[in-house]
Amino acid sequence: MTITEKLERLKAIFAEMEQALIAYSGGVDSTLVAKIAYDVLGDRALAVTAVSPSLLPEELEDAKIQAATIGIPHQIVQTNEMDNPNYTSNPVNRCYFCKSELHDTLKPLARELGYPYVVDGVNADDLHDYRPGIQAAKERGARSPLAEVGVSKMEVRQLSQELSLPWWDKPAQPCLSSRFPYGEEITVAKLQRVGRAEIYLRKLGLKNLRVRSEGDTARIELPPEQIKEFVLTTDLPQVVSAFQEFGFIYVTLDLEGYRSGKLNQVLPIAIANKG
Structure with missing residues (x-):
């Protein structure tokens, strides 16, 4: 068809x-x-x-x-x-x-x-x-x-x-709960700090990104081709300071880069353990 x-x-x-x-x-x-x-x-x-x-x-x-x-x-x-x-x-x-x-x-x-x-x-x-x-x-x-x-x-x-929809290339944006590894409790406060962190990065001009949260650590995921430019041109101490204001203690950058559904790579293990 x-x-x-x-x-x-x-x-x-x-x-x-x-x-x-x-x-x-x-x-x-x-x-x-x-x-x-x-x-x-x-x-x-x-x-x-x-x-x-x-x-x-x-x-x-x-x-x-x-x-x-x-x-x-x-x-x-x-x-x-x-x-x-x-x-x-x-x-x-x-x-x-x-x-x-x-x-x-x-x-x-x-x-x-x-x-x-x-x-x-x-x-x-x-x-x-x-x-x-x-x-x-x-x-x-x-x-x-x-x-x-x-x-x-x-x-x-x-x-x-x-159909002339101006947002045809809008990046995928699943719910904020998808930023947490399975088994880590989700709270409103955790959702808010992840949301604030992602909005902060978007205001820097970044579009396709994720801030993954695990405990007190934020892991920034960017498209692989943007990682080098981000490291060289961004005020990294300022990013760390902002994230710490949002409630994180540690701020890291994922060297593999952004990949949709990355947290699902543990699913076979998690499902097997659950069963």
């Missing part, structure tokens, strides 16, 4: 739905879904963003701006996954409890507002990664049009560019 055919199939899916509530994080995947849904359904499509301590404030602002640019109606709801010890203990299936909370919030909201479908931005590539949250969404009846049609992450960006 060509990418043009995939786009037409996505439009047909929404036409068949007639009304849809979009689980809208503001990331490139869910924003593409929101755009197509609005193009087909107009005001019969609703984008809903869930807010919790694991969402960067700047990501919420981006979501608002993007929804306004598209024109889709946009609502914000609060989720309370931080009240669930199954989530905050940070097990290997943490995302299952996060998405359970999300869809346990969105499903009754959709029913109340008269939307027969809750739709997310899961793409075809996500199905081949370790993503326990997908199961939680399926159990609650959510649909994933991008995955249903076989749209890959690369095609999400291609379609976004073809």
Whole structure:
């Protein structure tokens, strides 16, 4: 199926739905879904963003701006996954409890507002990664049009560019809880210090990055090709000072560089130990 055919199939899916509530994080995947849904359904499509301590404030602002640019109606709801010890203990299936909370919030909201479908931005590539949250969404009846049609992450960006969405190349930004090694307890204070650290680095002009947190140590991950320039041109003592103000004691730089899902490399061991 060509990418043009995939786009037409996505439009047909929404036409068949007639009304849809979009689980809208503001990331490139869910924003593409929101755009197509609005193009087909107009005001019969609703984008809903869930807010919790694991969402960067700047990501919420981006979501608002993007929804306004598209024109889709946009609502914000609060989720309370931080009240669930199954989530905050940070097990290997943490995302299952996060998405359970999300869809346990969105499903009754959709029913109340008269939307027969809750739709997310899961793409075809996500199905081949370790993503326990997908199961939680399926159990609650959510649909994933991008995955249903076989749209890959690369095609999400291609379609976004073809539809003139200015954020088509926006870096992936999973929730802040993904910055912690499995088994380390997640707290609001820890999420806030990681979020502040990443915002600080972005203000230095860095885009595609992560600040991983383990105990009192922050580990900065940058694209490998940017590491040398960062070391040579950045006021490193100032970075250390800023991070220590945020609550870290030690600040390190990952020499391997940024790699999406890096913390998942321990999963086979963690899952085996759990079993």
